[in-house]
Amino acid sequence: MECEIKDFFANPENFYGKEVTISGWIRTVRDSKTFGFLEINDGSFFKNVQVVFDDKLENFEKICKLTIASTVSVTGDFVKTENAKQAFEIHANKVEILGEADSDYPLQKKRHSFEYLRTIAHLRPRTNTFSAIFRIRSVAAFAIHEYFQNNGYVYVHTPIITCADCEGSAEMFKLTTMNLREPLPVDEEGKTDFSQDLFGKETYITGSGQLHGETFAAAFRKIYTFGPTLRSENSNTKTHANEFWMIEPEISFCDLEQLMDIEEDCLKYIVQKVMERCPEEIDFCDQFIEKGLKEKLNKLLNSSFVRIDHKEAIDILKKADRTWEFEPEYGEDLAKEHEKYITEYFNGPVFVKNWPKDIKSYYMKLNPDGKTVAAVDLEVPGAGEIMGGSQREDDLEKLQKVMKERGMKEDQIYWYMDLRRYGTNVHAGFGLGFERLLMYLTGMENIRDVIPYPRTPNNCDF
Ligand code: 4AD
Ligand code: MG
Numbered sequence: 001m002e003c004e005i006k007d008f009f010a011n012p013e014n015f016y017g018k019e020v021t022i023s024g025w026i027r028t029v030r031d032s033k034t035f036g037f038l039e040i041n042d043g044s045f046f047k048n049v050q051v052v053f054d055d056k057l058e059n060f061e062k063i064c065k066l067t068i069a070s071t072v073s074v075t076g077d078f079v080k081t082e083n084a085k086q087a088f089e090i091h092a093n094k095v096e097i098l099g100e101a102d103s104d105y106p107l108q109k110k111r112h113s114f115e116y117l118r119t120i121a122h123l124r125p126r127t128n129t130f131s132a133i134f135r136i137r138s139v140a141a142f143a144i145h146e147y148f149q150n151n152g153y154v155y156v157h158t159p160i161i162t163c164a165d166c167e168g169s170a171e172m173f174k175l176t177t178m179n180l181r182e183p184l185p186v187d188e189e190g191k192t193d194f195s196q197d198l199f200g201k202e203t204y205i206t207g208s209g210q211l212h213g214e215t216f217a218a219a220f221r222k223i224y225t226f227g228p229t230l231r232s233e234n235s236n237t238k239t240h241a242n243e244f245w246m247i248e249p250e251i252s253f254c255d256l257e258q259l260m261d262i263e264e265d266c267l268k269y270i271v272q273k274v275m276e277r278c279p280e281e282i283d284f285c286d287q288f289i290e291k292g293l294k295e296k297l298n299k300l301l302n303s304s305f306v307r308i309d310h311k312e313a314i315d316i317l318k319k320a321d322r323t324w325e326f327e328p329e330y331g332e333d334l335a336k337e338h339e340k341y342i343t344e345y346f347n348g349p350v351f352v353k354n355w356p357k358d359i360k361s362y363y364m365k366l367n368p369d370g371k372t373v374a375a376v377d378l379e380v381p382g383a384g385e386i387m388g389g390s391q392r393e394d395d396l397e398k399l400q401k402v403m404k405e406r407g408m409k410e411d412q413i414y415w416y417m418d419l420r421r422y423g424t425n426v427h428a429g430f431g432l433g434f435e436r437l438l439m440y441l442t443g444m445e446n447i448r449d450v451i452p453y454p455r456t457p458n459n460c461d462f
Helices: 005-010 060-064 114-119 128-150 210-220 256-277 279-288 293-301 310-319 336-346 396-405 410-421 434-442
Strands: 019-031 035-041 049-054 071-080 088-099 203-205 222-230 243-252 306-309 350-356 372-380 384-391 427-433
Touching (some): 005 019, 019 088, 049 060, 060 088, 128 279, 210 410, 243 434, 256 372, 306 310, 310 350, 396 410, 427 434
Antiparallel strands (some): 019 035, 071 088, 350 372
């Protein structure tokens, strides 16, 4: 009977006394004169299963010489073990060698640095650490869909190729089919003539699906997107990637306070599901990646997040008895060190809301004070800003005014303006950075270690 290791761990009673077959990769081999042990991982589960083999097998000598990462198919008796580390093991009746690994396999049994493992990104999923990280990634993605689907949101596929400017075109990758090795065609003003390009205009790769998402929220009330997002910023930090995944819910008839309720509810749901469904992985992360991870996550589930105005955050920072690399100022953005201080000050996630309008995006709702916008960032220890959202400017004239002040062309997103003409409503949405969420969930400190193949400045390997 061909089996998967995960089923042994889920219900070992189903297998005791039976003959089973597994196929997998060898993690370790140990042998003495007449018998030996193989630790096998078949990819279905975080843990390995132990196989005991002895010299009654005709290929005993060959098995003893097997190298780490070799693939085998083992058929044997599934046996309950007493007083052993593992509750069960397989006593091999047959070990078929499927593929021998060269002895220079880079993942020999010792600790490797995360930096080194990035250089073998094609092999690192086979380590315990990355097995944990990438299974959590998968389970978290599913939980996110589940949360929104359970709550009546419609999943929208917003375009990857776009001409809409949401978070600033300077941060978007430009897209062209023109031959960049030859002089580009120019118009009368001497500027690149994109009318000759494939789409007949200047186009980009999306840096946010929000604007398109808003159009669907004006039809379906509650929507979300979940897809790749690209930003061309040259930010070489532990929390920025040029390609990341973002979840962007958008909700009609929803103000800033209601938005924060949704953000909090959503984050708690994801944390809870990942803890429930990946206990082995979370235990591993708690032990080897971030000591106290489980306590942190449990605390999050049982607390309500602090909500403070940007101004109050600056008050706290200014009162702090310490020096800063960047002096905190009213009217200015929070630096990494400020975010860190605030989350440590409250010892948990903090919503910072009502930001100075000049440092935030044009589409955010202007508050009655005329100085701040109804924007909110959720800051968490470690990953910093994991969610960024706002109530949207639903007043056509006010939106037109800001766009004009910022030198933006209204006609490029006339369809976005139309939402304010045809049944405008108080609405809000946020963007959840999927990788930042994973950093928070696993304790990983570098975004490069929660993305299968990270793309960051000067790095597009594999
Ligand atoms: O704050 P951002 O730029 O907001 C938006 O894009 C809005 N359109 C969202 C919305 O309201 N619908 O990005 C949202 C989140 C950030 O809070 C952060 O978690 C993540 O996306 N993010 C990044 N993650 C990794 N690498 C980067 N370069 C990121 N830039 C933003
Ligand atoms: Mg932001």
